[in-house]
Amino acid sequence: FSSGITGAGAADTAAIGSVMIPVMIKEGYKPEYAAGLMAVGATVGPIIPPSIAFVIYGAMTEVSIAALFLAGFIPGFMFTLALMAVARYYAVKQNHPICIIEITWKGFLKATIEALPAIMMPLLVLGGILTGIFTPTEAAGAGVFYSLVIGLFVYRELKLERLWPILKETAIMSGGIMLLVANASLFSWILTAEGIPQKVADGIQYLTQNPYIVLFCINLLLLFMGCIMETLATIIILVPVLLPLIKSLGIDPLHFGVVMVVNLSIGLATPPVGVNLFVAAGIAKISLEKIGKAVWLFLVALLIPLALITYIPQISLWVPRLFLK
Incomplete structure (x- = not known):
């Protein structure tokens, strides 16, 4: 659910991890497991709509952002199933504590009603885009305004004095992204002027014209880049290089966009410098070495849906295609 609000892995790790990691440690879970679970769980964030990574990719390639959002549903569900399977394995192997909470229908109904305003936000954003009421950019504004209203007047947990720090932090983060976009646009222009994308495409096609082998090589590149670079920066830098190549091989840019974001999402939780690992380790107050050991089996499990997504468009x-005919 958090993925459907933030659209970013690090934000999901911070939002959910700051609440769940201390509780899990208190309940008897190992700190490295609790932190690792939050870090890998948040890899679903950039895949489930609305996704910042999909917005940037769509803007750079002129692929429909609404189509990218829809394309992320099944891959996100596959990621979730893979993570659940590994969590189940660890629960049995390590004899994790069982937390039993009695829930009455009355309590369930009350909690659902209280959560309904927050649950409506992803529906507002996605519904507005898919029905054509507003564009993705306008949807972002609508989502922010809706969040402001329910935060101030429904839940009343957001105070007016907090608005300025929130706006300031958002401006700094957005400015950083736009600085990346501006420099990447210049970089893209230089690459195009020098014919680098065509040379890369020609070089790879000289070695092989098999799209399966090319996709395998691109997966290795993206997994590596996802480990050492921030997701948006990687998309901005690599799209101008890789897009002409995948088009020349007849690969759908929509499909490739999902493959790219899925790869980079795995990189968010991959040692040594996955962003999610830094966030989760900071919350749990443990070293990166410890959390790195806790996530490997999860990451191996994620390679299965990655392979399926890559080779089954x-x-x-x-x-x-079902919704946007």
């Missing part, structure tokens, strides 16, 4: 393309 229909997994990504079926939902967009």
Whole structure:
């Protein structure tokens, strides 16, 4: 659910991890496992709509952002199943504590009603985009305004004096992203002027014209880049290089967008410098070495849906084709 609000892995790690990691440690879970679970769980964030990574990719490639959002549903669900399977394995192997909470229908109904305003926000954003009421940019504004209203007047947990620090932090973060975009646009222009994308495409096609082998090589590149670079920066730098290549091989740019974001999402929780690992380790107050050991099995499990998404395009393309005919 948090993924459907923030659209960013690090934000999900911070938002959910700051609440869940201390509680899990208190309940008897190892700190490295609790932190690792939050870090890998948040890899779903950039895949589930609305996703910042999809917005940037769509803006750079002129691929429909609404189609990218829809294309992320099934891959995100596959990621979730893979993570749940590993969590189940660890629960049995390490005899994790069982927390039993009695829930009455009355309590369930009350909690649902209280959560309804927050639950409506992803529906507002996605529904508005898919029905054509507003563009993705306008949807972001609508989502912010809706959050402001329910924070101030419904839940009353947001105070007016907090608005300025929030706006300031958002401006700094957005400014950083736009600085990346501006420099990447210049970098893209230089690459195009020098014919680098075509040379890369020609070089790879000289070695092989098999799209399966090319996708395998691109996956290795993206996984590596995701480990050492921030997701948005990687998209901005690599899209101008890789897009001409995948088009020349007849690969759908929509499908490739999902493959790219899925790869980079795994990189968010991959040692040594996955952003999610830094956030979760800071919350749990443990070293990166400890959390790194706790996430490896989760990461191996995620390679299975990655392979399926890469080599079965229909997994990504079926939902967009169903709704956007």
